Amino acid sequence: MNEIRIAIVGAPGRMGRQLIQATQQAEGVRLGAALARKGSSLIGSDAGELAGVGNLGVPVSDSLTAVADDFDILIDFTRPEATLDYLAFCRAHHKGMVIGTTGFDEAGKHAISEAAQEIAIVFAANFSVGVNLLLKLLEQTARVMGDYADIEIIEAHHRHKVDAPSGTALAMGEAIAGAMQWDLNEHAVYERVGHTGERKPQTIGFATVRAGDIVGEHTALFADIGERIEISHKASSRMTFAKGAVKAAEWVFSQKKGLFSMRDVLNLEG
Numbered sequence: 001m002n003e004i005r006i007a008i009v010g011a012p013g014r015m016g017r018q019l020i021q022a023t024q025q026a027e028g029v030r031l032g033a034a035l036a037r038k039g040s041s042l043i044g045s046d047a048g049e050l051a052g053v054g055n056l057g058v059p060v061s062d063s064l065t066a067v068a069d070d071f072d073i074l075i076d077f078t079r080p081e082a083t084l085d086y087l088a089f090c091r092a093h094h095k096g097m098v099i100g101t102t103g104f105d106e107a108g109k110h111a112i113s114e115a116a117q118e119i120a121i122v123f124a125a126n127f128s129v130g131v132n133l134l135l136k137l138l139e140q141t142a143r144v145m146g147d148y149a150d151i152e153i154i155e156a157h158h159r160h161k162v163d164a165p166s167g168t169a170l171a172m173g174e175a176i177a178g179a180m181q182w183d184l185n186e187h188a189v190y191e192r193v194g195h196t197g198e199r200k201p202q203t204i205g206f207a208t209v210r211a212g213d214i215v216g217e218h219t220a221l222f223a224d225i226g227e228r229i230e231i232s233h234k235a236s237s238r239m240t241f242a243k244g245a246v247k248a249a250e251w252v253f254s255q256k257k258g259l260f261s262m263r264d265v266l267n268l269e270g
C-alpha cells in the first residue's frame with residue numbers, strides 16, 4: 001500500500017516540529033509537505049532539520065498551491081485565522097484534514113462543520129488517548145454526581161498559550177454538560193472576581209493557570225460535602241498529541257467526508 005502523505009502547517013511551531021518527528025516514527029505515513037507563514041525566515045530550510053530528525057528532503061514552503069500534489073491529508077496546529085485559510089484550500093482541493101488548533105469562535109466552528117459536508121475532518125481539542133478516555137469518565141461521573149456536586153474544571157498550560165480556557169477544558173465542560181443535558185453556555189462560570197456571592201448549584205466553574213513550560217494539565221472536580229472526586233490528566237510531552245494527530249490522519253484518509261472527533265478515531269464513542 002502507498003504511504004499516506006501528510007502536510008504539516010505551522011511547521012516551525014511547538015506542535016509543528018513534534019508532528020514532523022511523529023511522521024518519522026509512524027508506519028504507513030510520510031511527510032509530504034511542511035508549511036510556514038509567508039515571510040518566515042525558515043522558508044526553504046529542510047523540515048527534518050527544523051525538527052531535529054535529519055534531512056528529509058522536504059523544504060519548508062509558504063504556498064499550499066505549490067505543494068498541492070505532494071500530500072493527501074493536512075494536519076493543522078496553528079491559530080484559528082490560519083486554520084480557516086487552510087480549510088478553504090482543503091475544501092477546494094478535496095483534501096482531508098486533522099485540526100488540533102483551539103480557540104475558535106462560533107463562526108469558525110461553523111465553517112469547519114460546513115466544510116465537513118464535503119471533506120473528511122478530524123477536529124479535536126486534544127489528541128492524547130488519556131484525555132479522550134477522561135472525557136468518557138467525566139460523562140459517567142456527571143451522570144452519578146452531576147445533579148448535586150459542585151463541578152470545577154482547572155487547567156494549567158505554559159506561558160505562551162494564547163487562548164483560555166483551553167480547548168480541552170471546554171471539551172470537558174461540553175462532555176459534562178452533554179451528560180447532564182445542559183447547555184454549557186447556561187451553566188458555565190468562566191470568571192470570578194470581587195464579591196461573587198455563594199456558589200450557584202448546577203454550575204461548572206473554570207479556572208486557568210499559565211506558567212513556565214507546563215505542557216498541559218486538566219482536572220475536573222466533583223465536590224460534595226464530605227467527599228470529592230478529582231479526575232486529572234497530565235501531559236508531560238507534546239509527542240502524545242503529535243502521535244495522536246498522525247494516527248487521526250491515517251484514520252481520516254479512509255473517510256470520504258464528515259466531521260469526526262478523536263473519540264471516533266479511538267473508537268471510544270458510545
Ligand SMILES: NC(=O)C1=CN([C@@H]2O[C@H](COP(=O)(O)OP(=O)(O)OC[C@H]3O[C@@H](n4cnc5c(N)ncnc54)[C@H](OP(=O)(O)O)[C@@H]3O)[C@@H](O)[C@H]2O)C=CC1
Pocket residue numbers: 009010011012013014015016036037038040077078079081082099100101102103124125126127128167241
Ligand atoms: N489538539 C491538541 O491536542 C493540541 C492543540 N494545540 C493547539 O495547537 C495550536 C498551536 O499550538 P503551538 O504549536 O503550541 O503554537 P505555536 O505558536 O508554537 O505554533 C503555531 C504555528 O502556527 C503558525 N501560525 C500562526 N498564525 C499563522 C498564520 N496566520 N498563518 C500561518 N501560520 C501561522 C506559527 O507561525 P509563527 O511562529 O510564524 O507565528 C507557528 O508556526 C494552539 O491552538 C494550541 O492550543 C496544542 C497542543 C495539542
Ligand SMILES: O=C(O)C1=N[C@H](C(=O)O)C[C@H](O)C1
Pocket residue numbers: 102125126157161165166167168169215216217
Ligand atoms: O496550547 C497548548 O499547548 C495545548 N492546547 C490544547 C488545548 O487548548 O486544550 C491541548 C493541550 O492541552 C496543549
